[in-house]
Amino acid sequence: MASEFVLYSYFRSSASYRVRIALNLKNIPFDYRPVHLLNNGGEQHTDEYKKVNPSREVPTLVHNGKPLGQSLAIIDYLDRVKPEPRLFPEDAYERAQVIQACEIVNSGVQPLHNLRVLDLLQKRFGSDQSGRDAWTVHWIEYGMKSLETFLAPRAGLHCFGDKISAADCFVIPHLTNADRFKVSIDPYPTLSRLKGVAAKIEAFVKASPDAQPDSPQAR
């Protein structure tokens, strides 16, 4: 029997990682369908995949046959169909601040260093690997500065006080990206604390890139 939830994901995609965290926090079982963004010219470009995601991006969540793209849209949707535990607060202003934190990552920095942008840097400006890495590091640090400033007065164990919210689903993958590009977290005491706490929570650990079936680390 087909699962109620199917997730098209790439282990290293931080947008996929956000949705995996949300699914785990809500204890929602799902079928994992890997979409390799590099192999075979990018599996997101197949005709079959374009039918579920016309933007040819991961993740796509399929719920009872209905596809949805964009991590924020998916997590907001999950909060409505499986409300416990809530990831967006009820209060309008608290809720909006959680979305603001999500967007600092989602629209503010992560798009600037995804694969298709790095490809275009190479194609248009002849940027080599080290130039592309420096570009990525620039935006990761930009994001960390914004997040530290925004979250310092708001965070407790998690981004907003001691309660996990959608913001944690966005911020933790950003910090994993920082790790991957050897950006030090030391100048950011709030982010360091959030990272340490999340590292001990199974929903975050199970969602991490290296724990996915399509990771080269998973053997």
Place this chain on the structure above:
Amino acid sequence: MASEFVLYSYFRSSASYRVRIALNLKNIPFDYRPVHLLNNGGEQHTDEYKKVNPSREVPTLVHNGKPLGQSLAIIDYLDRVKPEPRLFPEDAYERAQVIQACEIVNSGVQPLHNLRVLDLLQKRFGSDQSGRDAWTVHWIEYGMKSLETFLAPRAGLHCFGDKISAADCFVIPHLTNADRFKVSIDPYPTLSRLKGVAAKIEAFVKASPDAQPDSPQAR
């Protein structure tokens, strides 16, 4: 007496434009505070502005003294504090699809050609004006293709059927950007129709860049 709503905005910022449309659609009066992103080294970098927006971006909406950044967070907030007319549908899946359309613009393409990215292209890769314009055009076209594919089976007079939604607040400013960079809308029949309809609706016209007090066109 201070207004209930204050909007920090830059006439040409498409994220500010989205929020101006939403405020107009809901008939919410607001104080307009221009933040010039180029003059004086960028007015978004002043200490005063950083207090309302730690990411140093426009727009910021201040409601009864409480600041909020990020266009999607602001429009979702407005939909809660001033629910009529609703910009996000009640139904969970319809709502998520509206957010998905917003994000195709908000995180999918617009961040890739904003001012700070173009500045870094110049600084890191010595990109001249024509190289930066070609970069911008690439992403505007990328967004138009994604939007046309996603919206064609969903749109009527507006992005989702004949009812205005938050998606229209995001898509119309994207089409205005296309105009500015002389990207032809002709290959996109759905987007052409949406643009023609919105051009006759006062809430969209009043929100356009050239209609703002800080536009050089406003004399």
